[in-house]
Amino acid sequence: MKKHVKGILLLAAVMMFSIVASACGNSNGGGGGGSVNVGIVLPTKDEPRWVQDEQRFKDALSGTKYNTEILFSQGSSAKEKENVETLLNKGIKVLIICPQDGDAAAAAVEAAKKDGVTVISYDRLITNTDAVDYYVTFDSLAVGAAQAQYLVDHSKGNGQPLYLYAGAATDNNAFLFFQGAWQVLQPKIADGTFKIANSSEAEKLKDTKDLSRDQMSSIIGQVTTNWDPNEAKNKAQTHLTAAAADMKGDVAILAPNDGTARNIADVFGSDSAVTSYVITGQDAEKASIQYIIDNKQSMTVFKDVRTLVKDAMGMAVEVLDGKSPETTGSYNNGSTDVKAKQTDVIVVDKDNVKKELIDSGYYKADEFTGL
């Protein structure tokens, strides 16, 4: 479908939602039973990524009569369950939820299903339950593949030290990112372009291109950041302290997202035996855009949250309208195939940062220095 036709359809869907939402009563999601149509639950306010999603939801809803409420789980699955119960008590018909922990969220969405609510897993897949109706996501395998390809494209000669870092093992995305990256990196480890610097488990599996979930778990268990920038920093310090001289010099670093990348970059940048480093990221967080401009982070994978928000809200509208949302594929969550709508990602580095993030209107030029 042509992009502008899609856009018009989406706009129509959003306008329909406005009508449906206003026909259903109160706006702004306050009050008691039956007052909220769509509940949105996001994992934490402590990471800019999810604050960005909240803002994009609010932008998409501003000036309309949407009956929507957004709650944050603050990194706790118990709080997440409580949030879902609060929203169920307000009469939601659709739940858009990004789980803190994919497995642990099953109980919350099972409670929602019991109430006849349609469950949309947002960005992260809720695993090992059949109580998930839809999944709206970026192409996470492509995120990992793009990070790895960047390292390959910027590799320097032979035997370059490669430091691996991963997201939280409770997040299914961490596996998808790692899997996508490994499939690109493994042949380059096998041909001697890279040598693994910080994971004996990855070293053991260096001849295996397609890793099983258990094999990935063993590597992720060693190099996880838990999506926590401080944990990332501590791990990077430990790795550099343990590294022999031949594991320094010009290095390549697979960092799973921007928050962890900045801290890992700071550690590598302050080691005088590290001559240069190339480091990946994702989310196009403002602080990382500044790092890219300042040559402190090499790239990020831009996931246009506006699209994800539009897709999720578009799906909610269709459901409220009694229709079946359009999907583009499916993801197996360990229990069932969940129908999914997937969005592409864009690689951003210093060369195209202005075009992709400023000229596109995503951020304003005056939010950065040295552009």
Ligand code: BGC
């Ligand atoms: C998201 C990333 C995010 C990470 C940490 C992942 O599930 O897809 O965009 O950086 O979680 O919050």
